Amino acid sequence: MSNPLSRRKFLAATGAVAAFAAVPPRRAFATPSSSTFLVGDLPPATDKPSGRIVDMHVHFDEKNPNFIADLLKIGERLNLTACVLTPYLNRKVVADAAKQYPARIVPIGSVDLDAVDVVRQVEELHTLGYRGLGELEFVKKPFTDASYMPVYELANRYGWAVLFHTGIVLRQNFDEPEDVASYRMRAFHVEEIARRFPKIIALGAHCGNPEYEWAGEVARWNPNVFFDLSGSSLDKMHDHLVDFRKVFWWSGTRWGKKQPENDPNAFAKLVFGSDDGLEGIERVLVQYRALFEACDVPARTQKLILGGTLAKIFGLPE
Ligand SMILES: [Zn+2]
Structure with a gap:
């Protein structure tokens, strides 16, 4: 849907950016007390990761006239493909860019499920070569x-x-009434959609924060469900990341169901998603790697999470 207030602008409006403006490139809303890594902690850019990174959660930024060029630069440096979540209004520019750079951009249409002509919009997006929908949010009714x-x-x-x-x-406006509520977007709604529509790959952003357990269980029983851990969770859980082993608990047991590539590690139900602007992608990568270390996620599973699973879904080169 068209989001009248971008996330960054939203933070600026609430003073969050101003409060930490002096310490870029740390993300504006990282808690200053957490030992959040800085982008400078990353290995040099020449040390490309061994596999392609696929980021499921990159919102198109209509405020940045160089968005595509900036994205291509980052994509080249990190060997990254971005699923660009594109408002309907911006559908053409992203469709064209995706045709030109199919290994860097996967076009995903960010429609408003409550728009009266949403079905027509979706058909048009398909004609334009779009590969999916999202991020679906701010719905007036439960997802189901x-x-x-x-x-x-x-x-x-x-x-x-x-x-x-x-x-x-998030709350976009603290002073005006708005018809938005988190309960309409609880992780367990994804279960019904995934089961009724088995050809959909259903991806839940933010791992249901704070209902991680529901997200984990829904992912465990549904081969076509995955979650990303974008948003505040990896900051919130920074000092006890190991707790995610309680959510993704079924590694090596008989309780994992149809894991990607038959990987027995439960964390294979995660995919990489940054949701923090182009400048935040590397920071979230560092956060994911801290999670891998805290939870002993094996290299093979890390590769699936960071790109292998989504590369297969979208037919991207290795
Ligand atoms: Zn979201």
Whole structure:
């Protein structure tokens, strides 16, 4: 949907940016007390990771006229493909860029599920070469409402990936009433959609924050469900990342169901998503790697999380 207030602008409006403006490139809303890594802690850019990184959660920034060029630069440096979550209004520029740079940009349409012509919008996005929908958020009804089913039916027919916001959602305006509520976007709604529409790859953003357990269990029983850990969770959990082993608990047991590449590690149900602007991608990569270390995620599984799983879904080169 068209988001009248970008995340960055939202933070600026609430003073969060101003409070930490003196310490870039640390992300504006990182807690200053946490020992958050700086981008400078990363290995030099020439040390490209061994595999392609695929970022499921990059919002198109209509305020940045150089967005595509900036994205291509980062993509080249990190060997990264971005799923660009594109408002309907910006659909053409991203569709064209994706045709020109198919290994760098996967076009994903960010429609408003409550728009009266949403089905027509989705059909048009398909014609333009879009590969999925998302981030679906700020919905007026729960994700499983009957009125949204025609959209999911189309996504199922197209075999699309659909990224759902899950969990706590930001408040765009503190002074005006707004018809937005997190409960409509709880992680367990993704379960019903994934089961009724088995050709959809259902991706939940933010791992259902704070209902990680529901996200984990829904991912465990549904081969077509994955979650990203973008948002505040990896900051919030910085000092006890090992707790995510309680959420992704079934490694090596008989309780993991149809894991990607038959990987027995439960963390293979995660995918990489940054959701922090282009300048935040490397910082979130560092956070994911801290999670891997804290939870002893094996290298093979790390590769799936950081790109292998999504590369296969979208047919990207290794
Ligand atoms: Zn979100």
